[in-house]
Amino acid sequence: MNPDTIAGVLAQQAGLGDKVFVVIDDDRLTYADAEARSRKVAAALIAAGAGRGSRVAMLMGNSSDFAVTFLGITRIGAVALPFSTMSTPQELAGMFARADCEYLVAAKGYRGRDFREVMTGVLGQEPDGLLMVPEIPSLRRVWFGAGSLEEQDVPDAPVLAADKQVTPADTLVLVHTSGSTSAPKGVIHTHGQVIRNMRQQDVTRRYTQEEVLFANAPWFWVGGLAYSFLATLIAGAKLLCSSARPAQMLDLIERERPTMTNGVASTMLALEQDPSFAGRDLSFMRRGNLYPIMPPEVRPKDPELRHNLLGMTEAGSVCIVGDTEDDLPEHMRGSYGKPVEGVDIRVVDPETGQDGPEGELWLRGPNVMQGYYGRERHDTFDEQGWYHSGDMFTVDAEGYCYFKGRTGDIIRTSGAQVSPREVEGVLSDVTGGRTAIVIGVPDPARGQAVTAVMIGSEPVDDAALTAALRERLSPYKVPRRFLTMTEDELPILSSGKIDLKKLVEIASAR
Numbered sequence: 001m002n003p004d005t006i007a008g009v010l011a012q013q014a015g016l017g018d019k020v021f022v023v024i025d026d027d028r029l030t031y032a033d034a035e036a037r038s039r040k041v042a043a044a045l046i047a048a049g050a051g052r053g054s055r056v057a058m059l060m061g062n063s064s065d066f067a068v069t070f071l072g073i074t075r076i077g078a079v080a081l082p083f084s085t086m087s088t089p090q091e092l093a094g095m096f097a098r099a100d101c102e103y104l105v106a107a108k109g110y111r112g113r114d115f116r117e118v119m120t121g122v123l124g125q126e127p128d129g130l131l132m133v134p135e136i137p138s139l140r141r142v143w144f145g146a147g148s149l150e151e152q153d154v155p156d157a158p159v160l161a162a163d164k165q166v167t168p169a170d171t172l173v174l175v176h177t178s179g180s181t182s183a184p185k186g187v188i189h190t191h192g193q194v195i196r197n198m199r200q201q202d203v204t205r206r207y208t209q210e211e212v213l214f215a216n217a218p219w220f221w222v223g224g225l226a227y228s229f230l231a232t233l234i235a236g237a238k239l240l241c242s243s244a245r246p247a248q249m250l251d252l253i254e255r256e257r258p259t260m261t262n263g264v265a266s267t268m269l270a271l272e273q274d275p276s277f278a279g280r281d282l283s284f285m286r287r288g289n290l291y292p293i294m295p296p297e298v299r300p301k302d303p304e305l306r307h308n309l310l311g312m313t314e315a316g317s318v319c320i321v322g323d324t325e326d327d328l329p330e331h332m333r334g335s336y337g338k339p340v341e342g343v344d345i346r347v348v349d350p351e352t353g354q355d356g357p358e359g360e361l362w363l364r365g366p367n368v369m370q371g372y373y374g375r376e377r378h379d380t381f382d383e384q385g386w387y388h389s390g391d392m393f394t395v396d397a398e399g400y401c402y403f404k405g406r407t408g409d410i411i412r413t414s415g416a417q418v419s420p421r422e423v424e425g426v427l428s429d430v431t432g433g434r435t436a437i438v439i440g441v442p443d444p445a446r447g448q449a450v451t452a453v454m455i456g457s458e459p460v461d462d463a464a465l466t467a468a469l470r471e472r473l474s475p476y477k478v479p480r481r482f483l484t485m486t487e488d489e490l491p492i493l494s495s496g497k498i499d500l501k502k503l504v505e506i507a508s509a510r
Contacts, residue, residue: 005163007166022238024064025242035071039075041105047154054102060085067229069105097135099374104141116144193316205321215262222316228241240256240258308337310337323337360391360393360407369387418450420440435456439500440504
């Protein structure tokens with residue numbers, strides 16, 4: 001088996017046996033179980049007609065079921081499509097149809113949501129047996145829980161044969177990301193792209209078999225899937241995550257003793273604020289970026305004086321990263337590091353199209369996506385193969401990169417991306433056509449807070465509007481604030497367009 005495929009990585013790690021691979025609260029999975037259980041999942045998928053290139057959606061939170069389902073799908077060359085557990089039925093229906101999903105493996109439920117009930121609403125019928133749904137014509141079967149596949153009495157010999165046929169060029173995963181339009185885009189990555197990138201990232205951050213990583217990012221997004229889950233599998237290390245309440249999460253951390261951390265530091269504030277935090281022994285956490293819960297002696301004197309990193313779905317996770325975990329000199333404040341191996345960059349002035357000291361970040365290289373599903377290559381890359389990221393950067397004389405903002409209007413909130421156009425469209429629907437402008441307002445905990453400026457003199461009922469939006473949008477897309485402004489109050493540029501930068505300043509001051 002090729003070592004740059006999921007089947008090849010599983011074969012390489014077979015010798016780890018009963019070593020624990022992932023811990024999710026009380027849910028544990030060893031390397032031996034990951035191989036054996038994923039083989040059963042793969043066998044059942046083959047028996048159902050899935051194979052190399054088949055598109056198999058997943059609707060699961062972080063769990064051993066997610067792990068063995070993803071590995072079972074991809075080891076035989078089928079394509080995994082992990083969908084957010086926060087997706088509304090309307091969002092799911094759109095992704096199923098646009099991605100031509102043939103199969104779905106869903107959890108029975110997650111955080112109070114009954115996914116059988118959700119899928120009944122999506123399909124307009126019970127999700128049982130052979131499916132023929134006009135709105136999603138490609139979908140044929142739905143299973144609930146990895147166990148419903150594992151318990152099937154089917155031979156696994158075809159799995160071992162299929163494992164050997166997969167190549168690094170085969171598509172591994174379609175990960176959906178928000179775009180500047182309302183429809184999320186499916187980003188295509190191959191086995192070779194992701195595995196080689198994560199193997200290199202493991203070397204860069206010294207992630208070895210001896211390490212235990214605490215990282216709470218969801219695996220249905222590329223940061224959690226690649227930089228946590230697959231990076232751990234490739235390293236032969238142990239991954240720890242939790243969805244428990246702060247006190248129980250701290251119990252888990254003390255018990256499992258992670259040596260490294262990774263994620264969005266603001267999400268850890270609840271742990272630091274828990275009454276039991278002061279009495280905890282967390283001295284074993286020596287490296288990482290979840291500074292609020294790390295021992296004081298390894299925290300930076302100022303987080304802005306540690307390298308940040310840039311990750312994006314289109315680059316298969318991390319594409320710019322630091323080369324040290326020490327505090328930086330003042331003149332390097334805000335550094336994101338340098339491009340990872342396998343990624344070339346340009347910083348291009350959007351007005352002149354020429355390389356400059358500040359401009360839009362362009363990316364090219366073997367780690368960068370194959371493209372967006374269902375879109376032609378020229379819609380994604382320019383003539384020289386560059387992907388225009390929409391992120392504004394400067395690069396200093398030593399090659400270190402500094403983030404300056406976005407050319408587009410995507411809102412980044414708590415590690416997720418939100419399309420203002422999508423939220424504005426739903427706001428218009430639920431308010432009977434009222435105009436709204438959705439912006440990202442700087443927020444210390446989230447990076448940006450989704451904020452809706454409702455045009456008109458009549459105030460809105462925040463609670464009622466929030467409830468209506470939650471029926472149509474994932475929770476992280478729902479505005480946290482609603483402001484009312486008349487058209488005369490809007491800041492206007494000389495071009496006649498709304499000055500969004502000034503509007504953000506006004507919203508921040510209110």
